Amino acid sequence: MRTEPRTILNFLSNYFDIIKELFDVQLKDGLVRREDLNAILAEHDSDILNKLIEYKFFKKIADDFEIRPMYFKFLEFILSEFKPLLPETIEKYEHSVTSLFKKIKEGINKDRNILLQRISDLNNEVRDFTEAVEKNTLRLIAETKELKSNVDKIDYREKVRKASFWIDYYITPLNTILDVSNSDSITNRLLDISQYINVRRLNFDDEMARQQFEKLYVFLVQTNDDLLRQSKILTNELLPLIERIRSESMILTGWIEFLKNPNKSETPFIPKSIRAYPYNNAMYFNSLEYVQQYMQNDDVYLEDPNLSASDKWIFNKEFYREQLMKELPMTNFFEWAGITLRSEYEDIETEKFFSLSTLLFEDDIELEFDPTADRQVIRTSDMNLRVPKIKIKRHGLS
């Protein structure tokens, strides 16, 4: 019993998730294996195999299944997911179109019905050809954009492999087929045909054949526009895009190789900063002034001080510490230091004064001073020291 078309469409709609997965499997593997089918049905908890066979969706091949071409093409079309045709497969249309065209020319004055049939067949072949080209272009755009966006984060080597694959096997050959400047391209063949048909549509005797020629001519003109558009997409968009991916990966290969040992690799260019050292225009006079200082040298005599080791003053810390301890508590440490030194020497030498000052750091004394109080000036042999008044007492005793 023939199934209602609406029932089939409803079925496809209700189970579209499953249908789409089956389509993807066949797009990838060429058929749907029994285990893949079972897995998909189990995942969706659904048993629609009988319906798939009843609606002639599936054709059984041994234990496996194949989606029938009508359904497959329909799904390809509505999903815009086309299996790309190899350019050589597309090229076969050149032979069929050329052959039909040759037959039309040869039989132009022979049987009318055969002529009409040949015109119609030529129309169909050209349509199939343009559809195949369009499908391939759409698929190539999708593949290239996927590569470019790299959502799957594939390795750059894989990316360049895929880019090279699409360029070498699909894009370049397809471009050759469509290239207007190539005299052997199908596009040029179709142009030749349209010129011939253009004449026939105007002057052919038979009215019916003239109408067919007219229809074919209009279709060929439209096809020519379509092919030019496809060719432009390939030339202007796909080739640069995919070349860019290839170039990008080449650059990355270069960086990875360079980074393996950057210090041993020659960097080939230098935007080097150059310093200029010009001479000042006053250089002569400046130099002369400088040199003149040494033109007249007075003799300088240095007397040997004849110092012996015993003449050198050595700070007897213990002696002065005892002196200090005897005087405690005292109200002004630096005054004491000055008086002590002056009692022994004529001048207070700075070095000696500082040596005595180290007594302030002894452990068993306590220091006290008022930071706001006036400072006292002690004159040493070569400087005036402004020092605070520091009170000292023995540590722990009042």
Add this chain to the structure above:
Amino acid sequence: MDFPRYHKEIVGDLLDGKFVLATDAKFIELKNNADFYGKFFKETFDFYLDIKSDYAYLISEETMEMLSRDICIFIGLLCYELDKEGKNFLDEIQYAEFDAEMVDSLLDNSSYTDLILNNNQLKNSEARKQFLGTLNRRNIIDRNSDKKFTFTPAYKVFMDFAKNFAKGKLAATNTEEDSE
């Protein structure tokens, strides 16, 4: 003898290792007098002047200069890390605005740790900040703010270098394979 307009600035910038960009009025003057400047730099300093469609710079035979090596390492690392993140690094370098913190994050998480830590210009955030200043002075990057920058067309020099480097390596590999 009449000298081209901006002669002093053109010579000064190029000798300072700057890239003269097409957006700069000096570039037109330089391009219009390409022959003169080519001879001038060759005869005077033994430098080769390279004028591309959107930038010009000086090249010397000196190969021990460290800055260009550091720039190559920096851009190489940046490309590698951007690619690792699944980005199209060429597009990023050509069009995107970079953030110093983002660069820090990329380099700090890079697997090229030894290379980065042993490079005085790239070893840490502070060093990188100085380094970006140098790149800015040389017109290799354009600072949009204290932390944000974009690459100028001068980046192409480094991409060409990497491409040629890869070609050299691939050619060497093929020669080795052929001789085996």
